[in-house]
Amino acid sequence: MSAGTDRLRDEFEGCFGRLAEIGRDPAGGWTRLAWTEEDRLARAWFEAEATARGLTVERDPAGNLWAWWPGPDPGADGEDREPVVAVGSHLDTVRGGGAYDGALGVVGGLLAVGELIGRGAEPRRPVAVVAFADEEGGRFGVPTFGSRVLAGVLDPAELLQRVDEDGTSVAEALAAAGLDPDAFGPDPARVGRLGAFVELHVEQGRGLADLGQPVALGTGIWPHGRWRLTLTGEADHAGTTRLADRRDPMLGLAAAVLAARAAATELGAVATVGRVVVEPNSANSVPGRVSAWLDARAEEEQRLDWLVAAFQGAVEDAAGRNGLAVELACESRSPGVTLDRDLAARLDACLRARGLEPAALPTAAGHDAGALAAAVPTAMLFVRNPTGTSHSPAETAAPDDCIAGIEALAAVLEELACR
Numbered sequence: 001m002s003a004g005t006d007r008l009r010d011e012f013e014g015c016f017g018r019l020a021e022i023g024r025d026p027a028g029g030w031t032r033l034a035w036t037e038e039d040r041l042a043r044a045w046f047e048a049e050a051t052a053r054g055l056t057v058e059r060d061p062a063g064n065l066w067a068w069w070p071g072p073d074p075g076a077d078g079e080d081r082e083p084v085v086a087v088g089s090h091l092d093t094v095r096g097g098g099a100y101d102g103a104l105g106v107v108g109g110l111l112a113v114g115e116l117i118g119r120g121a122e123p124r125r126p127v128a129v130v131a132f133a134d135e136e137g138g139r140f141g142v143p144t145f146g147s148r149v150l151a152g153v154l155d156p157a158e159l160l161q162r163v164d165e166d167g168t169s170v171a172e173a174l175a176a177a178g179l180d181p182d183a184f185g186p187d188p189a190r191v192g193r194l195g196a197f198v199e200l201h202v203e204q205g206r207g208l209a210d211l212g213q214p215v216a217l218g219t220g221i222w223p224h225g226r227w228r229l230t231l232t233g234e235a236d237h238a239g240t241t242r243l244a245d246r247r248d249p250m251l252g253l254a255a256a257v258l259a260a261r262a263a264a265t266e267l268g269a270v271a272t273v274g275r276v277v278v279e280p281n282s283a284n285s286v287p288g289r290v291s292a293w294l295d296a297r298a299e300e301e302q303r304l305d306w307l308v309a310a311f312q313g314a315v316e317d318a319a320g321r322n323g324l325a326v327e328l329a330c331e332s333r334s335p336g337v338t339l340d341r342d343l344a345a346r347l348d349a350c351l352r353a354r355g356l357e358p359a360a361l362p363t364a365a366g367h368d369a370g371a372l373a374a375a376v377p378t379a380m381l382f383v384r385n386p387t388g389t390s391h392s393p394a395e396t397a398a399p400d401d402c403i404a405g406i407e408a409l410a411a412v413l414e415e416l417a418c419r
């Protein structure tokens, strides 16, 4: 192994290790929800790591952090005229998530820029490492929050009123984190300056493990969405209420979970009921209300529509049989994304010229790259995940594969920004 790779490995262990201390549950798993104390610490980590590499950090009006490696030649008005090359990912996690999702792309961006600076590379275009805010939507239920607000896809006024499960609104959370909710919103000029965005990410499936390769270029992102199901019956005594008299929403939920699985199997899609709120959530009560969240993803929009329609039909049947009121509301939906083919072809050629043969893989996971893809030529690099497990403490990637991913990111950054 070369001295350069050894140095990169040491840097990776230090930089990644410092981030992995934040929001770590000693019992396993990482929780860094948006605009919490853990999120504040992760942002402070980003600022310190970027500053240590000579980058300048600023925050955009959607709450995302940008670390700049400026281009060499500002115009007469002091502004760089060349399109910006951006890399990055996110620092937040789901509840009890893994160490790599998001973190690898931010650490990788900082280290890739650090590599180029260390080699004496001269950027011909400004480079930014971006840490997007609230990618997972783990607190307010809106995934790719920061990137979609930035791109003007989400309505800030509606978002500011959303509340977390403690009743804290987005506006209050932003204010508590030192942001001005009145200034919160899109930044079309900033997005317009982007010439390319490349996101390095741990793979969230076993595609690369099955292929026996460390790194892939992304081809696209499946359409996906999140629906909130509310089943309302009548709370009552678990001992004295006759079965025939019950209106038990848990029976509707059971049917819903099985229907989601059956529809996904039928359609070659995936569907998950991973979050449930039961009221009153008492062991000796028939529940009065059950809320559940359906996460569904499919290769094409129409299959996703079919899946949700099948789910809704089964839930309405079960509700009719059990005397329940049913409400199914779409909380978010992201269209399928085809990542930029020209950019992918250029990156593929660049990596092959360096002896790497990247695989080409789609993903069923949403990403900030997908949120930006409509406005900016966007690419993704995936790093092998040996078990495919993600959004879990068991999510992992071998150090050698992380280094291979970061070296690939440095190569494509050099290609896009320094040539």
Ligand SMILES: [Zn+2]
Residues within 6 Å of the ligand: 090, 101, 102, 135, 201, 367
């Ligand atoms: Zn992620």
